Amino acid sequence: MTRIFGVVRRLAWLAIALVIVLALVGTGLLAVLTMRGFPTTSGTIAIDGLDKPVRITRDANGVPWITAETTHDLFLAQGYVHAQDRMWQMEVWRHISAGRLSELFGKSTLAEDRFIRTLGWQQAAERDLEALSPDARAVLDAYADGVNAWIDGHAGALSLPFVVTGVQAGTGGLGGYELEPWTALDTIAWQKVQSWQLGGNFDSEIFRMLADARLGDPARTDELFPGYDPEMPVITPTGLKGSGGAGAAVGGGGGTTTAEAAGDPGAATAGAPIGDAGAWRDLAATGGRILEIAGLDGADGIAGDHQIGSNNWVVGPRKSTTKGALLANDPHLGIGMPSVWYMNGLRCRSISPDCPFSVAGVTFPGVPGVVLGHNGSIAWGATNVDPDVQDLFVIEPAPGDDAAYLVRGRPVPFETRRETITVAGGEPVTIEVRTTHAGPIMNDVDPRLKEAPLLALRWTATDDIDGTFESILGVNTASTFEEFRAAFEGYGAPAQNFVYADVKGHIGYVLAGRIPIRENPADRGARVRPGSDGRHDWIGTIPFEDMPWQLDPPSGLIVTANNAAVDGR
Numbered sequence: 084m085t086r087i088f089g090v091v092r093r094l095a096w097l098a099i100a101l102v103i104v105l106a107l108v109g110t111g112l113l114a115v116l117t118m119r120g121f122p123t124t125s126g127t128i129a130i131d132g133l134d135k136p137v138r139i140t141r142d143a144n145g146v147p148w149i150t151a152e153t154t155h156d157l158f159l160a161q162g163y164v165h166a167q168d169r170m171w172q173m174e175v176w177r178h179i180s181a182g183r184l185s186e187l188f189g190k191s192t193l194a195e196d197r198f199i200r201t202l203g204w205q206q207a208a209e210r211d212l213e214a215l216s217p218d219a220r221a222v223l224d225a226y227a228d229g230v231n232a233w234i235d236g237h238a239g240a241l242s243l244p245f246v247v248t249g250v251q252a253g254t255g256g257l258g259g260y261e262l263e264p265w266t267a268l269d270t271i272a273w274q275k276v277q278s279w280q281l282g283g284n285f286d287s288e289i290f291r292m293l294a295d296a297r298l299g300d301p302a303r304t305d306e307l308f309p310g311y312d313p314e315m316p317v318i319t320p321t322g323l324k325g326s327g328g329a330g331a332a333v334g335g336g337g338g339t340t341t342a343e344a345a346g347d348p349g350a351a352t353a354g355a356p357i358g359d360a361g362a363w364r365d366l367a368a369t370g371g372r373i374l375e376i377a378g379l380d381g382a383d384g385i386a387g388d389h390q391i392g393s394n395n396w397v398v399g400p401r402k403s404t405t406k407g408a409l410l411a412n413d414p415h416l417g418i419g420m421p422s423v424w425y426m427n428g429l430r431c432r433s434i435s436p437d438c439p440f441s442v443a444g445v446t447f448p449g450v451p452g453v454v455l456g457h458n459g460s461i462a463w464g465a466t467n468v469d470p471d472v473q474d475l476f477v478i479e480p481a482p483g484d485d486a487a488y489l490v491r492g493r494p495v496p497f498e499t500r501r502e503t504i505t506v507a508g509g510e511p512v513t514i515e516v517r518t519t520h521a522g523p524i525m526n527d528v529d530p531r532l533k534e535a536p537l538l539a540l541r542w543t544a545t546d547d548i549d550g551t552f553e554s555i556l557g558v559n560t561a562s563t564f565e566e567f568r569a570a571f572e573g574y575g576a577p578a579q580n581f582v583y584a585d586v587k588g589h590i591g592y593v594l595a596g597r598i599p600i601r602e603n604p605a606d607r608g609a610r611v612r613p614g615s616d617g618r619h620d621w622i623g624t625i626p627f628e629d630m631p632w633q634l635d636p637p638s639g640l641i642v643t644a645n646n647a648a649v650d651g652r
Contacts, residue, residue, distance in 0.1 A: 122167040130232045132159060139164060148428035154438045155225045157429055158451045162229025162265070165425065169448035170233065171244040172378065172421050173269075174262065176449055179377050180272035181205050182504065187248050189507040194529075195376065198369045200502040201516050201528050202279075207545035208272035211552070219553045223267035226451035230265035238262075252507035270450050274551055274576075277447070278544040279370065280379050280416075281577035284473040284609075285540060289367045292475075292611050293360050301610070310609070317647040318580060318592065319631040326633045358535025366529055378419040392645035393466035397582045397590040399639040408584035412455060412464025414445075427453065429559075434459075439560045452556050460562035461585045466643045468578040470598050471607060472544070474621070476521040476614025478537040488519055488537070491617040495520070521614045522546065539614055541621060542576075543597040549575030554595065564591045564634055571595035572627045580643040592633040592641045594648050597624045 124141055135152040137160045142148065147164050151157040166173065178184050182199035184192035215223070241259025249260030294304040319326050357363060393415040400406045416423050424445040429452075431438035444456015455464050481487035481494035488495060497517040504512045517524040522541040526532040543549075550573025557570030558581075567583050571593055578596025583589075599621040606612060612619040631648055633641055 146426045150430045158225040159229040162226035165448045166230045166233035173449040177269040185506045204275035214548045227265045234262045278576040281467045286367045288475045317650045362531035394644040395464040396642040397584045400588040401639045410462045410584040442559045465579040473542045475611045479615035489615040544576035594631045
C-alpha cells in the first residue's frame, strides 16, 4: 500500500511539473509572439528603394519624427513606421474597406461584407485613385513601398493577432498568415470607412421611416426628434463681414422642421409598407458594427446622436496674451485601443519645391501625410459638418421586368455586378449588386427585406470622384489662407469645418465637402423620397465658390462644435 501511495505521489508531482513546464513554455511562446509586434526604435535598418538615408527619431512620448532628403523617401519611411507600429490595425481596416472581413473572421462578418460590397466602396475608391494627380499618386506609391518593405522583412514572423487569426482561418501557423502587398487602393479606400462614420443620415432616415410607420404621423416623430433649432448658433451667419458663401443652402444637421416634414408630399407616407421592421433595424445596425470592428465610435444607435461632439476654435491676436493667433481642436472620434490617430512628424532636410514638407500632427495609420496639425506657417483643425449627404429613394420596379426599374415612367435596366466573398472556414458566397441612377439597392443586402419597397442609397462619397486625399496633402504644404482654401476645391467627404491660424496672426474657416442640391427645394433628405418620378433627384452639388468661408472676422474668433454651418436666409 505504501509503495502504491509513493507511486501515486511521484506521478502527481510529475504531472504538476509537466503543467508548470507547459505553462512556462506557453507563456514564453506568448511573450515571443507578442514581442514580434514591437517596433524597432534604435539602430539601422536597410530598406530597398530609398534614394538616400532617412533618420527616424522618437521623442519622449514615443512620437516618431521622420527626416528625409526627398519626398519619396519621406513617405516611404512613413509607410514603414506606420506598419511597424500599427500593421494589424491597418490590415483590419483594409479588409473592412474592401468588404473582405470574412477572409479573416469567417461567416460571423458576412453581413458586414455584403453591406460594404453593396455600397461599392472599393469601386468608388478605384475611381478616386484614377483621378489623382501624378504627384499625389507618387506619394501613395512611395508609402505603399514602405509598408511592403516592413511586410517583406517580417514574413513568417508576425505578431500574435496574425497568428491567432491565421490559425482560426486555417491559413497560417506560428509565423502568422501571409500578408498581401499594400497598395495605393488600400489607402484611398479607408477614406470611405471614415466618411461612413461621419455621415449618418442613412441611419436617421431608416429610423424616421420606422417611427413614422409606428406613430402614424411624421409630425409626431419630429416632436420627439426635432430638427436644428434656428435660434441656436451658426458658424457663418448671413452677411458676416469677411466671409464668403454665407447663406448657401447647406443643412445644419440633416434634420428638418416639423412643418416641413408633415407638409411635404414628397416624403414617403407614414402608412407606406416597409416590410419587416426588424430587418430594417438590423440593416442600420450593420453600418454601426462596421465602425465598431474598425475601432471607431459606432455606438450612436439608430437615432444617431450622443449629444456630444467635436469642437475647435481659433482666436486672433487681439484676444491672445501672446499677440499671436491661437488654435485648438478636439476631433472627438471616441476612445479606442489602438487609437484611430497616430501622431507623426515629417520633415524634409532642405525645404524646396521638390521636398516641401515640414509638418506634424495626427495621421491615420495606412494613410500618408498629416490629417490635422501644423507646418512652419499654418495650423489647422476640423470638426464634422454633418450635412445631409445620404438619401434613400424608393425605386419602382418596371412592370413585368425584374431586370428594370422606372425613371419618369420609362423602364431603365439595373446595372448589375457579381461579388464573391471568400469565407474563412466556409464556402465562398456570391452576391449580385443592383445599382440605379440613385445608387445601389439596399434590399439585396438582406433577403428579409424582400417584402419592403426597393430602396436605393445615394451618397456623395461614392457617387462621384472624391479628391479628399489630394486636398489634405495640399493643406500639408500650404503657407497662406488662399493656398489653404484652394486646396479644398476637390474635397469630397466627409464634409468638415476646417479652422485655420497662421504665424502672421490671421485666422480663418472653410467648409469643405460635396453637399447635394435637390431638385425639389422642399426636400431636406430627412426622410425616404420617391426615386422613380424624377422630382426628387440630386441635380448637382453646391459649387465650391459658394461654400462658406471666413478670414479674420470682426469678432476676432471662430468657433465650431458640430453646430449649423449657416442660417436659413
